[in-house]
Amino acid sequence: MDFVDLPAGLSLVEEPMRGIKVDTQLCTGLVLEHGAHVVEWTPKSASDPVLWMSEKSDFADDKPIRGGVPIVYPWFGPGRKGTEQPGHGFGRLAPWRLMSAKVTDRGAAHLVFQMNAKDDSLLGVNRYPEATVELHLSMGSVLQMSLVVTAREHKIDFEEGLHTYFTVGDVRKIKINGLDGEPYTDNLTGKFHRLEGDLTFDAETDIRFDTVKNPRIVDEELARVISIESVGASNVVVWNPWVDKSKAMPDFGDDDWPGMVCVEVANARSGSLVLAPGERHVMSQVITVREI
Numbered sequence: 001m002d003f004v005d006l007p008a009g010l011s012l013v014e015e016p017m018r019g020i021k022v023d024t025q026l027c028t029g030l031v032l033e034h035g036a037h038v039v040e041w042t043p044k045s046a047s048d049p050v051l052w053m054s055e056k057s058d059f060a061d062d063k064p065i066r067g068g069v070p071i072v073y074p075w076f077g078p079g080r081k082g083t084e085q086p087g088h089g090f091g092r093l094a095p096w097r098l099m100s101a102k103v104t105d106r107g108a109a110h111l112v113f114q115m116n117a118k119d120d121s122l123l124g125v126n127r128y129p130e131a132t133v134e135l136h137l138s139m140g141s142v143l144q145m146s147l148v149v150t151a152r153e154h155k156i157d158f159e160e161g162l163h164t165y166f167t168v169g170d171v172r173k174i175k176i177n178g179l180d181g182e183p184y185t186d187n188l189t190g191k192f193h194r195l196e197g198d199l200t201f202d203a204e205t206d207i208r209f210d211t212v213k214n215p216r217i218v219d220e221e222l223a224r225v226i227s228i229e230s231v232g233a234s235n236v237v238v239w240n241p242w243v244d245k246s247k248a249m250p251d252f253g254d255d256d257w258p259g260m261v262c263v264e265v266a267n268a269r270s271g272s273l274v275l276a277p278g279e280r281h282v283m284s285q286v287i288t289v290r291e292i
């Protein structure tokens with residue numbers, strides 16, 4: 001950040017943590033160095049925030065942020081062994097460095113962050129040099145995020161995800177369409193199923209689809225459809241903690257669960273990736289909001 005000049009429309013902020021504030025004719029937004037975390041993206045046409053943020057979130061070097069778009073890398077949840085720490089990997093806890101910042105004439109902000117390869121002090125482990133990990137971000141009337149992983153001298157084997165929290169009117173009244181007929185694993189029971197019709201919510205939900213199809217959140221209450229289009233992802237994870245889990249999470253309000261849903265594009269479990277030395281993989285999502 002110290003080496004990159006910020007054009008009009010971008011400014012440096014220190015609160016709630018150090019990051020880049022975006023304010024252009026197309027959108028407002030906020031991306032923090034901590035985890036290259038997109039905390040806010042609101043297109044100028046939207047009357048409600050698109051991304052959900054917990055008012056109880058921590059903003060600390062050693063804690064993940066609850067809301068926005070946490071980057072999951074290099075393992076998902078507790079990983080394939082079920083014992084990895086920290087949960088969802090160190091990507092969301094790592095300091096990332098701004099490598100370039102541009103704003104187009106039309107007002108789209110293009111930012112590139114790289115996971116800081118020099119600072120491994122945070123977690124006391126020297127894992128970063130295995131790969132170069134970048135987030136390429138375009139924030140305008142749509143939000144486009146690409147996680148770009150390039151193996152260095154050795155073969156790497158990893159999981160990843162863009163763990164997006166969306167604001168919804170009431171999770172009990174939304175439906176997610178686009179995934180009809182797709183197979184999924186219920187992470188709460190370990191059982192396999194196949195979705196029939198639209199996905200709706202009437203209990204705690206934590207499921208992982210094996211799919212390359214694109215989900216849409218149909219939200220009559222907020223009169224909008226949010227589309228999540230991905231490239232290079234073989235999973236979609238859908239999560240809502242419902243009543244009891246919300247109470248158990250200190251960084252999540254007890255009554256916040258109806259107003260959010262996570263729809264996460266990922267390569268996890270059987271979708272995990274292997275890259276040969278020098279090989280690169282890109283996983284992208286494009287988020288679009290349309291009024292209904």
Ligand SMILES: O=P(O)(O)OC[C@H]1O[C@H](O)[C@H](O)[C@@H](O)[C@@H]1O
Binds near residue numbers: 238239264
């Ligand atoms: O609390 P976190 O580590 O941020 O994880 C929040 C959630 O993320 C994903 O959706 C997982 O599938 C869930 O099992 C997990 O509870």
